[in-house]
Amino acid sequence: MIGSSVLNLLDYDEYINERLNSLKNGFVFNDVHIYFRNTFKNQDMYSYSSNEFDIENKILNKYMTMIKDRKIELEKTDYSFHNFSYQIIDDPSLFIFNQSKFEIYILFKNTSKYNKNAYGFLVFSVKKEKSVNDVKKHITNNHHLEIFLEELNNFKYQLINYNKVFDSIDQFTEILKIKYSYMPYHMNNVANLALEMATKLELNSIEKINIYFASIIHDVGKIYIPAEILNKEEKLTDEEFEVIKTHSEMSCQIATNIFSGIDVLEEVPKYTRYHHERFDGKGYPDGLKEDEIPYLSQIIGICDAVDAMRSNKPYAGAGTFENIVEELKRCSGTQFNPKLVPVMIDVLREVYDNKYYIDINILKYIPNTSLNYINKLTGQHHTILGNLNHFSSVMKFGFEDKNMLKEIDSLESIMNAKISYVYLDNLYEYQIQLDSIEDNQIEISNLIRIPSDQLFSVNWVTRGDLILEMKSVPVMIFRIGAKGLGFIVDSAIGSQILKNKIEIGNMRFKLEVDSMSEVFNVNIRMIRHYLFNDDYRFIAEYENIPENERDSLYKYLFKKQIREKMIIEKRS
Numbered sequence: 001m002i003g004s005s006v007l008n009l010l011d012y013d014e015y016i017n018e019r020l021n022s023l024k025n026g027f028v029f030n031d032v033h034i035y036f037r038n039t040f041k042n043q044d045m046y047s048y049s050s051n052e053f054d055i056e057n058k059i060l061n062k063y064m065t066m067i068k069d070r071k072i073e074l075e076k077t078d079y080s081f082h083n084f085s086y087q088i089i090d091d092p093s094l095f096i097f098n099q100s101k102f103e104i105y106i107l108f109k110n111t112s113k114y115n116k117n118a119y120g121f122l123v124f125s126v127k128k129e130k131s132v133n134d135v136k137k138h139i140t141n142n143h144h145l146e147i148f149l150e151e152l153n154n155f156k157y158q159l160i161n162y163n164k165v166f167d168s169i170d171q172f173t174e175i176l177k178i179k180y181s182y183m184p185y186h187m188n189n190v191a192n193l194a195l196e197m198a199t200k201l202e203l204n205s206i207e208k209i210n211i212y213f214a215s216i217i218h219d220v221g222k223i224y225i226p227a228e229i230l231n232k233e234e235k236l237t238d239e240e241f242e243v244i245k246t247h248s249e250m251s252c253q254i255a256t257n258i259f260s261g262i263d264v265l266e267e268v269p270k271y272t273r274y275h276h277e278r279f280d281g282k283g284y285p286d287g288l289k290e291d292e293i294p295y296l297s298q299i300i301g302i303c304d305a306v307d308a309m310r311s312n313k314p315y316a317g318a319g320t321f322e323n324i325v326e327e328l329k330r331c332s333g334t335q336f337n338p339k340l341v342p343v344m345i346d347v348l349r350e351v352y353d354n355k356y357y358i359d360i361n362i363l364k365y366i367p368n369t370s371l372n373y374i375n376k377l378t379g380q381h382h383t384i385l386g387n388l389n390h391f392s393s394v395m396k397f398g399f400e401d402k403n404m405l406k407e408i409d410s411l412e413s414i415m416n417a418k419i420s421y422v423y424l425d426n427l428y429e430y431q432i433q434l435d436s437i438e439d440n441q442i443e444i445s446n447l448i449r450i451p452s453d454q455l456f457s458v459n460w461v462t463r464g465d466l467i468l469e470m471k472s473v474p475v476m477i478f479r480i481g482a483k484g485l486g487f488i489v490d491s492a493i494g495s496q497i498l499k500n501k502i503e504i505g506n507m508r509f510k511l512e513v514d515s516m517s518e519v520f521n522v523n524i525r526m527i528r529h530y531l532f533n534d535d536y537r538f539i540a541e542y543e544n545i546p547e548n549e550r551d552s553l554y555k556y557l558f559k560k561q562i563r564e565k566m567i568i569e570k571r572s
């Protein structure tokens with residue numbers, strides 16, 4: 001399932017555009033255009049142009065047809081260059097670009113025994129007064145072009161391998177999930193944080209691909225660590241810690257198997273191996289320090305630590321934004337590269353400000369998404385788990401459990417569809433339109449973000465006690481606002497609440513800011529719930545909250561926001 005998003009992760013557009021620009025520089029070519037067809041899914045076509053304007057797909061399709069019909073006889077009259085054949089065309093009726101003097105076609109063909117179809121072509125327009133010989137000389141002497149063609153050719157094979165890569169990652173994730181249920185979130189949180197960091201640090205697209213894969217897979221070696229150790233809440237013994245420490249080398253080994261033969265990802269195993277090295281040299285496995293640690297490993301390391309800080313909540317107040325910022329600053333220059341710390345804080349600020357959302361144009365794979373809808377006929381509320389894939393221009397929701405598809409009789413019976421996912425304790429909700437069902441996927445469109453601010457205002461991770469029908473259960477509150485709050489309970493309690501149709505309860509929690517602290521006791525009404533992995537997340541509104549209690553709550557929320565701002569400004 002994850003495989004279909006491969007092109008998105010690769011940031012293919014960025015990659016091609018970077019190359020096209022380097023190709024055009026110092027060239028006689030005025031325009032360069034690539035038409036590239038995905039070899040597995042014929043419906044997905046990619047075209048890239050060095051120019052502002054975009055050639056319509058139908059024109060390109062016309063060219064593909066002409067090539068097929070042999071109107072453009074690439075095989076008979078072509079020249080060859082570095083294993084590629086090209087043809088120079090001077091018939092204006094065949095030109096793609098206006099005002100071309102010549103157009104040069106380079107065709108990409110499959111070479112397998114079973115499939116010799118063209119999967120794309122590159123077309124150059126020459127507008128200046130050049131002769132055929134000039135053009136030929138320019139092509140055969142062009143080193144940029146040679147490299148580019150080779151890269152494009154490799155890419156085609158790499159795309160095929162990526163499918164296998166994703167299959168392996170999927171399988172490992174499934175096993176890891178059984179051992180340690182937080183793992184899929186952790187992988188994804190670290191990968192997303194690392195991508196945000198990579199963007200802020202202006203890494204190139206190849207580095208981004210590498211950091212993405214290395215973060216996704218960084219802890220895969222934990223597959224060899226006993227579940228008791230992975231899930232232990234108390235402090236680990238020295239022996240247990242030694243066992244844990246083996247995982248980064250194991251991850252490296254597994255990554256070596258997964259990524260072997262994919263040139264562009266050859267370094268991924270190395271980046272995973274060093275994700276627990278520390279800037280001061282006190283990390284493991286090799287005790288590398290400062291620049292000895294690969295830069296991408298340093299980035300993954302800080303993202304990994306941040307996700308651990310916020311998910312590890314041994315006491316109330318841990319894992320909050322201010323707490324993480326303080327911890328990052330405290331460990332700047334020891335655990336972390338001091339140059340990365342302010343960048344990480346910037347990224348976190350955006351995350352905690354709720355500025356992070358699925359940007360439709362930034363294509364990503366989002367696991368553990370939940371699809372919520374109401375069945376029009378029965379009025380029942382349904383939650384289905386799956387993954388969100390952004391493929392080309394289409395968003396697809398894939399079911400985790402393929403049998404769930406049966407639950408949906410027809411798209412017409414669905415009302416009020418929403419998808420939601422959790423990223424770093426924030427719940428992101430989108431209203432969606434369901435377009436079609438195919439295979440195990442639902443195509444969705446018209447994502448409209450439901451602002452969480454309507455109900456909530458501050459990310460505030462703290463423990464609470466929920467009193468339900470006289471019984472008290474521990475919960476983890478993740479967001480608190482003036483009108484309501486969000487909290488997490490484990491699946492046993494969550495399913496009990498739903499089974500018994502419990503809607504109201506009483507929540508007790510303590511808020512602490514600076515030297516102020518107060519215990520709140522409010523009646524709540526559950527209005528929505530989401531199932532994420534093993535946790536249920538409930539969103540509740542306060543009921544009949546006394547005026548003075550609400551005022552007091554406002555005071556705390558306000559203080560908390562001021563406090564977070566101060567922490568940001570305090571940073572050097």
Ligand SMILES: [Fe+2]
Pocket residue numbers: 218219247248275276304
């Ligand atoms: Fe790790």
Ligand SMILES: [Fe+2]
Pocket residue numbers: 186218219304
């Ligand atoms: Fe990790």
